[in-house]
Amino acid sequence: MIIRPAGAPDAPAITRITNAIIRETLVTFTTDERSAEQIAADIEARGNGYLVAEHDEHVLGFATYAPFRAGPGYAQTCEHSIQLSPDARERGVGRVLMAALEDVARTDGVHVLVAGISSANPGAVAFHAALGFSQVGCMPEVGFKWGQRLDLVLMQKILSPE
Numbered sequence: 001m002i003i004r005p006a007g008a009p010d011a012p013a014i015t016r017i018t019n020a021i022i023r024e025t026l027v028t029f030t031t032d033e034r035s036a037e038q039i040a041a042d043i044e045a046r047g048n049g050y051l052v053a054e055h056d057e058h059v060l061g062f063a064t065y066a067p068f069r070a071g072p073g074y075a076q077t078c079e080h081s082i083q084l085s086p087d088a089r090e091r092g093v094g095r096v097l098m099a100a101l102e103d104v105a106r107t108d109g110v111h112v113l114v115a116g117i118s119s120a121n122p123g124a125v126a127f128h129a130a131l132g133f134s135q136v137g138c139m140p141e142v143g144f145k146w147g148q149r150l151d152l153v154l155m156q157k158i159l160s161p162e
Contacts, residue, residue, distance in 0.1 A: 001093065003100040006050040006062060011040040013059035014052070017085050026120035026150060027083075029143035048104050049078075053088065053097045060088035063101040068114050076111035098131055106159050113159060118143060119151035133157045 006014065019033045042064070043050045050064040061084030068077040080101060084093055105113060115133055117124045125135070133155040143150035 001053055001055045001060065001096065003051055003053055003097055005048050006043045006052045006064075008040045008043060010052050010059055010062075011036040011043060014039050014043075014062050017059070017061060017083050020086075021083055026145055026148065027118050027124070029118065029145050029150060029152075031145060049101075049108060051097060051101055051104065053084075053093050060085055060093050061097060063097045065101065065105055065110065065113060068112075076109060077114060078105060078110050078112075079114040079116060080105075094127060095131065102157075102159055111158065111160050113157050115155040115157075117153040117155060119153055120148075125153055125155070128155045128157075131157070 015034055015036045018039070021027050022030055022033050046064055046066060049066070050062065052062045053060040061082065063080060063082040065078040065080040068074050068079045080098075082094055082098060082101070084097075088094075102113065113133075115124075115128050117128065119138075129135070134157070135153060135155050137154040139152040139154065141149040142152045
């Protein structure tokens with residue numbers, strides 16, 4: 001397995017992974033599927049902050065980060081996303097991908113990574129806790145999908161000690 005920066009040619013594989021999660025799970029609150037063109041634009045905009053895990057030229061998953069909120073006061077805080085294909089889950093791919101993403105984020109001057117996690121995804125809460133993220137809040141019923149109100153669990157990790 002290799003971890004590398006994503007490129008436009010990865011957009012169709014990433015689109016398949018993310019759209020399956022949108023269609024089939026409560027992991028994300030959105031119901032709007034993404035196009036390969038939208039994903040390619042995100043990859044271009046985020047540069048080295050958009051990584052893929054690949055094995056035998058097959059994209060297993062991706063991790064990326066983007067500004068948490070607008071404005072200069074939040075410039076060193078980013079929210080990340082990590083999604084894996086079903087065949088890559090519970091094989092250590094996510095851990096390796098997140099370690100690489102944290103390294104890139106540190107190099108880019110990110111001080112804090114934030115995770116916004118659906119309450120319908122307790123495995124993601126456990127995953128992030130195992131990686132050193134701390135739960136810092138919960139926003140009850142801010143999500144709504146498939147007729148269900150869902151909580152948003154907020155976790156964060158401070159990447160640099162200063």
